[in-house]
Amino acid sequence: MEFTNSSTVEEFILLGFQIGQQKRHLLLAIFAVLYILTLAENITIITLVHADVQLARLPMYILLNNFSLLEICYVSTTVPRMLFDLAFPCGVISFHECFLQFYIFFSLGHTECFFLSAMALDRYLAICHPLRYPQMMSHKSCYVLVATCWVLGFLWHIGPVILISRLSFCGPNIIDHFVCDPGPILSLACPPVGNIPIICQFSVDGLIVLGNLFFVVLSYGAVVLTLMKSSRRGSRMKAFSTISFHLVVVTLFYGTVAGMYVVPSGESQSHVTKVVTLFFTAITPFLNPLIYCLRNNQVKEAVGRLQRRKIGLVKRKLIV
Template sequence: MNTRNESQMAEFVLLGFPSNRELQLLLFFVFLGFYLLTIAANLLIIGTVSIDFNLRKIPMYIFLCHFSFLEIWYITATVPKMLVDFIADNNIISYKGCIAQIYFFFALGFTELFFLVMMGFDRYLAICHPLRYNAIMTRKLCSRMAMWSWICGFSSSLLLTIPSSRFLFCGPTVINHFFCDYIPLLGISCNKTFATDVICYALAWIIILYSFLFTTISYVQIIKTISHLPSLLSRRKAFSTCVSHLTVVLTFYGTIIFMYIRPTTQYSLHIDKFVSVSYAIVIPLLNPIVYTLRNKEIHDALRKIATHGCRII
């Protein structure tokens, strides 16, 4: 019982990116820039869709608003603590804080996977069944799909958080990462068992690969439908409506499959720490950029908002 109590009251040291003071300050401003730009870009998407009457009626943009809101909290789960650690004398996080970070990081990450599936299904209906799209993808169905994405994501995270809360720590509590991730925490646990390894591995396979499979099925059907369109112009126009989502899918799934679809014995924390920067910090900034750069409706809405604002001034 004493060992258990001591493990629950333990503090962890996040190793982060060990370097000299000057480099630490440089990294602080670089990641602060990423964080602020991510927040601003996603708020811009949410604000644009909310203001434009036409966009907020379209299911794709309802999903996009949820996705942007999700990205704001996804990057907030890790970056603010990391920024504090760059300028603090010691990179300490409490036991409860560590478990909470694991829960919210995976809850938001799993929710993002479910939203990518839903958004892929929406593009499938729009391209493969355009005449039935409005009858099937109603605002009521869209809201239910969004709600279940949030519920499933936050519920699935408990399957990792509960085992994490039962880890015991007998030696140094130094986590070789810039945030509390399940794998590094498992690596320093002294009661790691084959069962805990299997739980992590199985959960990664089930959620990541099955969501990727469903998204892939949607895009196989989309590509088949596009390839049968009569003209090159119509094929380009159809593909342009889903290329943004496809780009987000490939970048996000590519990094998380590399990170989590492996037995934990094959992890190299020094390499994986830098890969984590990609899916935890860089991709949340790229997603709103990808969705806005290639989206004519967003461009038109921003232009109307800017023009209306200038007239008021």
């Protein structure tokens, strides 16, 4: 199979975690449980939002519903493959499969950036412009915002993936990672690679990551200033409690992304990169639903309504 005139690599080998069998089985068990719990948490949120009429009408929960769907797709892009490689340490992945994983994984990551910005915009409008909020975040506007996040996330990385996939890969074909990451892939390309790494880094880091981070910081900064000026202490504390959960999720996401760019050079670089990638591919999606919903009164009330509805249905069936 030849993808360019001089490309001879037909498949890659994901080196994964170079650890002993016992540690590998332990990691397999831990991340298999985390993966199942992550799916269960996010499916529960989606089901609850769809089942509860009051939540389904609120823009914040429409966004959270899509965010949960995003997290399911996110973990399912990398974790099952990682679990398979832990169970059967072979690591062989075809050229097309590798770049498909590369594209979907980073597109979902970019989509998450846009969704975090959309959630920040929702909180900004709700707190800073409460009278105009129902018109500005109507159902139609909210769904347009959701569609924009998905479309931009998946359109943005098409260019970098095409540019990297058109490079010549002469070997070796070993990727020192457990996912198809552009950094290790570029290191396997035959020279010269030209300005492709700079173009990819600018389009991703400069325009998406930093751009969305700047928007989120401005939005929550305006929210905090508005709340500090509020004279109603009760509503102010409630609003602070709500945005604190959002800020924790934002910090987890952008903190781990930032960790990718402050990795020390040298032999430990690949090991630290794997750990950081593992954190935001498997652990962060597990924590996010807990952070958003664990102390959320609206979610607790929705669970109560759903339980009462089920109890009512059971009683009616028994009477019949």
